[in-house]
Amino acid sequence: MKKTRVIIIDDERTARDEVKRLLENYGDFEVIGEARNADEAKTLIELLQPDLLFLDIQMPEKSGFDLLESLDKVPLVIFITAFDQYAVKAFEVSAIDYLMKPVREERFAKAVEQIKIRATNVTAESQIFVKDQHQYHFISWSKVYLIESLDNYARLYFDDKKVFIKSSLNQLEKKLEKGVFFRINRAQIINLHFIDKISIAPEGRMNILLKTGAVFKVSERQSVKLKNMGRT
């Protein structure tokens, strides 16, 4: 069975050792790296593509949140912090789990169980971490149905929410999975899995009806591309 590959990120060596020691009881986890701060962690994550992070929130210069925001593809995350739970709640993150230092073994076991369930059921669903005003979100790309351009920002629509991220549509288009996301015009990208109906307007341009009920106009050039995509 494939092991869950873990990176531990904490500025205190003893705190990292503690997590390693707790993980020793679980044979299906493998620690593939350790980082002392957000910058080290970013390099390591991009290089090793881990499945899971144990992440401290307070670290020098950049916090654990800053690190996640800077990643294009965010692995599963378990936060570990010395903050009490109320202080953590203030961050309004919908993370998989929080562990309070010092971590009790029973509590750690529960968190690990959760990870095992997630890791087997969900086939490496890629997600991002976004700060929207006061709230942080983990967003799976599979839930995003529309991306709109707003100057240097992009607005992501998912569920019944929308958030801004600091990235141009061109930058995003390069990163996104080709068969899933499609640039329909200069200002919009849609998730093809959300298409309900495609109709062709008299001049050959396409209109797309999404499952959400909204209709989008596809530019002439992109209409041709979309047609060709269907054929291949």
Next chain:
Amino acid sequence: MKKNKTISLYWKCQFIGWSLASLYWSYLGFSGGRFNIFIGLLQFFSDVFVYVSITHLYRNFATKHQWQQLNLSQLLKRIIPAIFVMGLAYLMVTIVKSYVFRFWLLAGNVTSFSVFFALNWAAILMAGIRLMAIWLLAYHLYHYAQREINSAKENARLAIIAKDAQLNNLSAQLNPHLLFNSLNNIKALVIENPRSARRAIDLLSELLRTALYDGEVLLTTIKDEIALVKDYFELEKLRFEERLQFCIDADDCFDNELILCFSVQTLAENAIKHGVAKQKNGGLISVSIAVVHNFISISVQNPGEFNCITQTDGLGLNNLKERLQLQYKGKAKLNIINEGDGHVLSTLVMPRS
């Protein structure tokens, strides 16, 4: 706003009070027969005007000499002669006014002023003293009561601040974040370095003991405060390892000088929390304590940057400021500046006790 309100209350009392008195005199005149409505009105308005004026002059005099700030016995020493002076003033204006009215209105039937004066002065003076006594006592007692109420309120507020500062002691002086990080650290040390783990437990116990049981002690000796700060640094060094360097510089001839308990510790904790902990490679914290003339100066330097706009003072610093205010009543100063070379300097100056 508040001032307007008192002024308006004052003027209300002035006009209503003197109007009532004048109405009473009018009634006496009316019931005495020979009442002339024109004279009655003239008497009424002139009475109100004249007596409001002289008492208002008195009020200006008393305000100018800040009689409202005096204590009760000092105030009485001034009020009693003032009542007589005001009684005489009352006599003067009243007798002149009455004579002028008679002279004008009852032409032909007028006695000389000296005879009029001799006949009436005693009764008018007595009435004046009575009225002025009422006026002055009412005025000063009102202000005295107001002042008492305000000072009672102020005392209650200070007592609440003192209580709050005490209650906040434990969480302000040993923040929970430090406590849990240390416990986590000790948990790791138990396996990899039992000696250090044992040492850490000793240090943490000492810090806890001081915070829990010495919470009500306001002052401590420089020697004890330094010992506390050394324990604190040693404990944190077990956690931050090579990232934390510290040095403490204090002349031991000032060991027994008294300073505010937990004052250096709060600055040291801030230096770690906002300084060393935020630097990837950590840095050096220098603490120095010096006695200059009648002041004790404590300075703590750490790497980092103090952002006075976005960085709101934490619980620790706020608590320190409140306790400084309670203990030294504005004579202690806390200053935090960026030195420009990536260092922050916190300086605390307090008077020698």
